[in-house]
Amino acid sequence: MSISFQTKVWNLAGEGQVYLGAFMGIVLGLQIPNWPPVIAVIAILVMGFIVGSVLGLLPAALRLRWGVNELITSYMASLIILPVVNYFLAGPMKMPGAGINTTGYVNKAFVFPKILPSCDLHLGFALALVLVLMTYYFLYRTATGYSLRIYGFNEEFARYGGIGEAKCVLVAMIASGGLCGLAGITSSLGVFHGRMVEFSTYSMGWNGIAVALIARNNPFGVIPAAFLFAYILTGANLSGLLADIPPEVAQVVSAVIYYLITAQALWRIKLS
Amino acid sequence: MIFLLAVIGILFVASAFMPSYIIQGTVRMASPILLAGIGGLFSQLAGVLNIALEGLMIFSAFFSIVAAVSTGSLFWGIVIGVFSSVVLASLFASISLGLDANIFFAGLATNLFAAGFTVLLQTVLFQEKGIIHGTDLIKITEINIPIIKSIPILGTLVNGYNLFVYLSWFIAFLGYIVIYKTTFGLRLRSVGENPGAFRSIGLNPKKYQFIAILISGFTCGLAGASLSIPITAFARGMVNNRGWIGLVTIFVGGINPAGTVAASLLFGGAEETSYLLQVSSLNIPHHFIQTVPYVITLIAMVAYSIWKKSKTRIIKG
Numbered sequence: 001m002s003i004s005f006q007t008k009v010w011n012l013a014g015e016g017q018v019y020l021g022a023f024m025g026i027v028l029g030l031q032i033p034n035w036p037p038v039i040a041v042i043a044i045l046v047m048g049f050i051v052g053s054v055l056g057l058l059p060a061a062l063r064l065r066w067g068v069n070e071l072i073t074s075y076m077a078s079l080i081i082l083p084v085v086n087y088f089l090a091g092p093m094k095m096p097g098a099g100i101n102t103t104g105y106v107n108k109a110f111v112f113p114k115i116l117p118s119c120d121l122h123l124g125f126a127l128a129l130v131l132v133l134m135t136y137y138f139l140y141r142t143a144t145g146y147s148l149r150i151y152g153f154n155e156e157f158a159r160y161g162g163i164g165e166a167k168c169v170l171v172a173m174i175a176s177g178g179l180c181g182l183a184g185i186t187s188s189l190g191v192f193h194g195r196m197v198e199f200s201t202y203s204m205g206w207n208g209i210a211v212a213l214i215a216r217n218n219p220f221g222v223i224p225a226a227f228l229f230a231y232i233l234t235g236a237n238l239s240g241l242l243a244d245i246p247p248e249v250a251q252v253v254s255a256v257i258y259y260l261i262t263a264q265a266l267w268r269i270k271l272s
Numbered sequence: 273m274i275f276l277l278a279v280i281g282i283l284f285v286a287s288a289f290m291p292s293y294i295i296q297g298t299v300r301m302a303s304p305i306l307l308a309g310i311g312g313l314f315s316q317l318a319g320v321l322n323i324a325l326e327g328l329m330i331f332s333a334f335f336s337i338v339a340a341v342s343t344g345s346l347f348w349g350i351v352i353g354v355f356s357s358v359v360l361a362s363l364f365a366s367i368s369l370g371l372d373a374n375i376f377f378a379g380l381a382t383n384l385f386a387a388g389f390t391v392l393l394q395t396v397l398f399q400e401k402g403i404i405h406g407t408d409l410i411k412i413t414e415i416n417i418p419i420i421k422s423i424p425i426l427g428t429l430v431n432g433y434n435l436f437v438y439l440s441w442f443i444a445f446l447g448y449i450v451i452y453k454t455t456f457g458l459r460l461r462s463v464g465e466n467p468g469a470f471r472s473i474g475l476n477p478k479k480y481q482f483i484a485i486l487i488s489g490f491t492c493g494l495a496g497a498s499l500s501i502p503i504t505a506f507a508r509g510m511v512n513n514r515g516w517i518g519l520v521t522i523f524v525g526g527i528n529p530a531g532t533v534a535a536s537l538l539f540g541g542a543e544e545t546s547y548l549l550q551v552s553s554l555n556i557p558h559h560f561i562q563t564v565p566y567v568i569t570l571i572a573m574v575a576y577s578i579w580k581k582s583k584t585r586i587i588k589g
Contacts, residue, residue, distance in 0.1 A: 012380075062574055062577070066574065066577040066578045066581050067577055067580075067581055068573055068574055068577040069523065069573075071321075071323070071376070072516070072519065072520055072523070072573060073570060073573060073574070075516060076516075076520075076566050076569055076570040076573070077570070079513060079516075079563070079566045080563045080566045080567055080570070083559040083560070083562040083563050084559060084560070084563060086559050087557050087559030087560060090557075090559070091557065206380075206384060209377075209380065248387070248388040248391040248392050248395075249388065249392055250388070251384050251385070251387060251388025251389075251391075252384075252385060252388040252389050252392060254381075254384060255381040255382070255384040255385030255388060255389075256381075256385070258377050258378070258380060258381030258384065259367050259373065259378065259381045259385075261377075262367075262373035262374045262377040262378055262381070263367050263371035263372070263373045263378075
């Protein structure tokens with residue numbers, strides 16, 4: 001998300017990318033139960049990345065070829081993907097005898113091991129940290145990352161400087177979509193013990209936007225921001241269990257975060 | 273305008289040999305989309321891409337039912353529903369214009385806020401997460417126009433809808449008058465064209481954008497109420513992305529009122545198709561049927577962009 005927003009390309013397909021990434025990754029995992037675990041996990045992760053980035057590529061290509069607003073096409077693409085995946089979860093891919101709509105489990109060896117035994121902290125977390133480092137390196141230490149940032153900063157200036165629109169939009173959407181897909185498959189392999197549950201990753205795409213906002217699109221800022229947000233979400237879910245407050249309260253909280261962080265005038269008052 | 277005439281022509285021809293409930297369903301489904309689209313058109317002309325339409329509709333759909341249940345009057349339900357949507361629109365406008373927030377994030381925030389806040393209030397006030405029913409309320413009735421009723425094709429097309437459908441046509445017509453025949457409309461359009469020039473003649477562009485967003489709030493308020501009031505119930509997710517589709521009608525219609533009417537009829541047809549497939553005996557999984565309106569919206573959006581691009585290429589030579 002940070003990548004696409006730094007380029008000022010709008011990826012609203014996060015929801016669909018996360019969901020499809022999780023689903024296709026698990027489907028692949030179910031097909032290859034006998035592969036060596038390390039190779040299989042890498043294949044699954046690559047699958048998640050690819051399907052996510054393909055879903056990002058579609059709006060990007062439409063924008064470049066015909067100037068279709070990517071904000072709307074990516075949102076529509078996401079709306080189309082969610083029910084289609086749900087169809088497969090409820091029908092062809094459903095685990096026989098399961099009470100909820102879910103796929104079967106992949107080979108246990110593929111599931112991310114837990115780092116701390118007492119909680120859900122799994123290897124996916126380490127993977128996320130590595131990706132943060134890679135994203136930082138990409139955005140701030142490579143020529144392509146520099147072009148992306150310049151493009152997001154000032155489109156006209158980038159064009160005069162010889163930075164192609166096509167390259168920036170494509171790279172941003174592919175990277176952003178791919179990372180969303182990875183997010184989905186990581187949560188399926190980690191939190192959900194190697195299966196794909198219906199609705200399991202809903203609203204993760206929106207939360208990603210909130211996190212990128214809190215971090216002000218800085219890859220390192222994403223880490224504390226994600227922790228803060230995860231804390232809010234866990235709190236919301238707990239309050240749903242303990243009191244008569246629905247977990248939707250988290251939506252309200254993230255909306256208020258969106259509001260407050262984007263309200264730039266507030267920041268200016270504080271600084272002056 | 274040609275687009276509108278074409279769509280109305282198709283409806284005329286279709287109503288000659290299709291069952292009248294399909295045609296009526298299309299027109300009925302189109303009306304909330306049209307209301308949202310006209311509101312969004314005002315802000316689009318003022319240079320604001322208003323993606324908060326969805327949230328505004330959710331707010332009004334919820335508050336109109338809550339107000340109708342607690343006052344026992346549909347009229348006050350509609351008034352308070354529209355008012356709530358205008359209040360949310362003014363919040364959105366003050367944050368994005370007054371506090372310089374990014375308009376997209378502020379819009380997304382408004383949508384999220386409306387979706388979350390209504391469910392939260394629903395749980396707190398009614399201890400019910402599913403549906404709020406207003407069982408004691410009298411339902412609004414379909415209006416029958418005496419003479420037109422008996423004319424064969426025209427009778428199916430323009431007769432026998434509820435208040436909101438007629439209101440949506442009226443608002444679309446009013447929108448046309450305001451945009452093209454008043455000083456306010458002229459100024460609104462010039463804000464979108466060139467805010468700098470606008471400022472140089474001593475007018476405040478933000479003021480006009482603010483008013484445009486409030487107008488979106490008003491029409492989306494009617495759109496939201498038109499979903500919940502006729503069935504006297506509110507369910508979460510009942511707005512079902514109609515606000516987004518309304519946003520698309522603006523672009524597909526070529527950013528003018530007539531085009532928006534035509535595009536909303538097109539998407540009304542898409543929703544009616546989706547509904548007919550659901551109740552039909554064809555054995556299509558409901559998951560796929562859900563996607564029909566979005567697929568058609570996506571195709572229309574892309575088709576329009578392709579057409580527009582080829583047209584500008586011809587103009588450029």
